[in-house]
Amino acid sequence: MSDRWDEKAPLYGIIAEFDNPTDLVVAAERAYAAGYRKMDAYTPYPIEEVAHAIGHHRSLVPLLVLIAGVTGGVFAFVSQWWAAEIDYPLIIGGKPFNSWPMFIPITFEVTILFAALTAVVGMILLNGLPLPYHPVFNHKRFERATQDGFFLCIEAADPMFDRTHTMNFLKSLNPREVAEVES
Amino acid sequence: MADGQKSYLAPDLAASGSRYLIVAAAGAAGLAAGWFINHDQFFLSYLVGYVFWINMALGMLFLLMIQHLTGGAWGVLTRRVLESGARTLPALAVLFVPVIVGMHSLYEWTHADAVAADKILQHKAPYLNTTGFLTRAAVYFVVWGAVALLLAAWSRGQDLTGRPEFTHRMRTLSGPGVVMYGLTVTFMSTDWFMSLEPHWFSTMYPVLFVVGQGLAAFTLTIITVVWLSGRAPLAGVVTQKHLHDLGKLMLAFVLLWAYTNFSQFLITWSGNLREEVPWYLKRTQEGWLAVALILVIFHFALPFVLLLSRKVKQNARLLAGIAAVLLVMRAVDLFWFLRPAVPHGGGEGHHGLSLMTALSTVWIDLSALAAIGGLWMFLFMRGLSKRPLLPVNDPHFEEALAHGRH
Numbered sequence: 052m053s054d055r056w057d058e059k060a061p062l063y064g065i066i067a068e069f070d071n072p073t074d075l076v077v078a079a080e081r082a083y084a085a086g087y088r089k090m091d092a093y094t095p096y097p098i099e100e101v102a103h104a105i106g107h108h109r110s111l112v113p114l115l116v117l118i119a120g121v122t123g124g125v126f127a128f129v130s131q132w133w134a135a136e137i138d139y140p141l142i143i144g145g146k147p148f149n150s151w152p153m154f155i156p157i158t159f160e161v162t163i164l165f166a167a168l169t170a171v172v173g174m175i176l177l178n179g180l181p182l183p184y185h186p187v188f189n190h191k192r193f194e195r196a197t198q199d200g201f202f203l204c205i206e207a208a209d210p211m212f213d214r215t216h217t218m219n220f221l222k223s224l225n226p227r228e229v230a231e232v233e234s
Numbered sequence: 235m236a237d238g239q240k241s242y243l244a245p246d247l248a249a250s251g252s253r254y255l256i257v258a259a260a261g262a263a264g265l266a267a268g269w270f271i272n273h274d275q276f277f278l279s280y281l282v283g284y285v286f287w288i289n290m291a292l293g294m295l296f297l298l299m300i301q302h303l304t305g306g307a308w309g310v311l312t313r314r315v316l317e318s319g320a321r322t323l324p325a326l327a328v329l330f331v332p333v334i335v336g337m338h339s340l341y342e343w344t345h346a347d348a349v350a351a352d353k354i355l356q357h358k359a360p361y362l363n364t365t366g367f368l369t370r371a372a373v374y375f376v377v378w379g380a381v382a383l384l385l386a387a388w389s390r391g392q393d394l395t396g397r398p399e400f401t402h403r404m405r406t407l408s409g410p411g412v413v414m415y416g417l418t419v420t421f422m423s424t425d426w427f428m429s430l431e432p433h434w435f436s437t438m439y440p441v442l443f444v445v446g447q448g449l450a451a452f453t454l455t456i457i458t459v460v461w462l463s464g465r466a467p468l469a470g471v472v473t474q475k476h477l478h479d480l481g482k483l484m485l486a487f488v489l490l491w492a493y494t495n496f497s498q499f500l501i502t503w504s505g506n507l508r509e510e511v512p513w514y515l516k517r518t519q520e521g522w523l524a525v526a527l528i529l530v531i532f533h534f535a536l537p538f539v540l541l542l543s544r545k546v547k548q549n550a551r552l553l554a555g556i557a558a559v560l561l562v563m564r565a566v567d568l569f570w571f572l573r574p575a576v577p578h579g580g581g582e583g584h585h586g587l588s589l590m591t592a593l594s595t596v597w598i599d600l601s602a603l604a605a606i607g608g609l610w611m612f613l614f615m616r617g618l619s620k621r622p623l624l625p626v627n628d629p630h631f632e633e634a635l636a637h638g639r640h
Contacts, residue, residue: 117542144504152500 063186063234064090064206065217067226068195072098075201078224079104082205085220089209093187093196105203115173116166123165127158186234204232242467242622251615258608264601274576275595277336282572283602284333285427286450286565287610288326289443293451294319295382296415296444299408302385308479310634311472313625315458317389318617319451320382322610327375329606333426334371337364340576343432354433362432367425374418381411389625396627419444430575434513438498445494449487450564453557456480458618460554468623474548475637481547484557488541492534516574521589525570533563565603573599 069075072094079092079101092101131154135141140148175181187193187204196202205217214231221229261283269276298316301309338344342355343362349355355362385404392400420440428439459480463472502510518526537556546552573592625631 113544144506146504152496152503155496155500 061234062207062214063189063232064204064208064212065214065221065229066187066190066193066202066204066232067221067224067229068192069201069203069225070227072101072201074225075203076100076104078203078221078226081224082203082220086211087205087209087217089206089212091187091204091206093193093200093202093204095197095199095201110174110177112170112173112177116170119169120162120166124158124162126165127161128154131157186232189234190230190232192228192230207234242624242626244462244465244467244623245619247615247619251612251619254608254611254615256608257604258606258612261601261604261606261608264597265605268595268598268601272595272598273336274339275598277332277339278572278576279595279598280332280336280602281340281426282565282568282599283604283606284326284329285568285572286603287329287606288323289447289564289568290450290454290610291319291322291326291382292378292415292419293447293449294455295323295378296412296448297451297455298385299381299411299415302404302408303412305630306479307476307630307634307637308483310625310628310630311476312455312459312480313389313628314618314621314623315455316451317382317386317621318614319454321386321617322613323375323378323382325609325613327379329609330371330375334368337367341367341429341432343429358432362429370421370425374422377414377418381407381414385411390621392627393622393625394627398629401629416444419447427572427575430572431513433509436498436502436510436513438494438501441494442491442498445487445490446564446567449484449491449560452480452484452487453561453564456484456557457554457561460550460557462623463550471624471635472550473637477550477553478544478547479637481541481553484553484560485538485541485547488534488537488560492538516586517570520586522570522574525566525589529563529567529570532559533567569596569599 067078069078075092075094076098079090082090083104083106088106090105092098092105094101132149132151135150136148142148143150146153192200193202203221205212205221211217218229218231265276265280268279294316298313298320301313301316333340342348343358344364349359384407388400388403391397392404423440423443427443428435459472460477462468499514502514516522537560540546540552540556546556569592574587624635628634
């Protein structure tokens, strides 16, 4: 694999490693201010400010959960009403066919079921999971991201990306190390 | 931390609190007028006003113990507010005297002739009798007062010395305290309110009071915190994240209120039993259905939908506005609960008291709310003015203040 570091090897991006979260947050803010958008940060524990700094917007999950919850509630209520009032009317306990108070517990449960399942499945899918391969693992020190390394990776797909420029830019941000990541 | 303690004192709150004495005086004048016009109505209206404010104090005691047990930034931020509310319980024991005086007006089971003519009341007499009622009330007030004053005293000790044993004591008492709270509120709501209609019973009823108390306490706590956050010494201390947490907890109580109330309704409706159904008939006929629908919309649907949004929960003015609506709805809820119970002032008609008849004397209820509430708010504000507004020596103080501001 002598051609591994060849100039022509397909590049995923350039990664910078920082010793502490403060440097990472500053670096991410500077990179965002410089115009970079396609980048991601990797840290041993969640750091809200980094997500902010790299321009992470609020996810679609809450909206999907709301839609699913309303759908589940309407579906549950209408199907009970349709069964009891239209499809198979039976007198039960001397109550009217449309005994809506009886439909509420199931309506409530199905609302929660739809909303909860959508929250879990939607979160997984919108996270891009399942993902069997991610190029950032090609970086040899990347395992430190689960221990004590704070990484910022600017991806080659970013329109502003330039091999030398981006490399120099990241080097100017007080990193411990900067390296190219092949895809 | 000694000078930090000084900086969170707000002695000027006592002066703001004194203004509530004017409200109390106006309310007392209205109550006095009510007394001369209709004794029986006076006592029922007084009970409506009284339950609103003792629910507030008990709810704050409940939340205070919960936050000692569970921790969390919201608990550190609201501790003084909750303590100040819980410390009004001894005064509320004194304010219970008019209820004792009015027992004969309020409770059918205190009438020997009514009991003699009623098999069900005879069977309930071993529990529902004047001696038992008074003894139990004394026990409730001793338990509540003791827990509230001990927690406040230890919190004071923590403030002054920072010694960890005070923190441990507060946590240790709060565990059994919550259990005793659950038992006393269960018996209290049975004695004081459910027995207004002595034939009727519901095992969900005490839970409705616990939930109502928790919700009432959250509404006033949020309003107080938002109000304090705009002035010295708390200006700049309260973060969006603190408000968000309080809003989430209030949303949970709104849901719990709807859940428990609907559960009682569903069980009664599907059981369709002779002794249970009249409670709802009295509260859905003769105009009362309108009040029930107002409760469904403004006590549940509207706050529920609004509080789902993160932006609303993080907006101080909107959150306080929703809390204010819910606070008013707590009073409407109790009016709907208690007023149709005894048909004083209206004929003993088949369907009980009509809403219009009840509204013609609603000014006595409002006077009671103002009289007791004015006094309560005065004590509450005085309590807030005497101690630092934040527990600076709490082990989680710094952490709680940094919540949402890294």
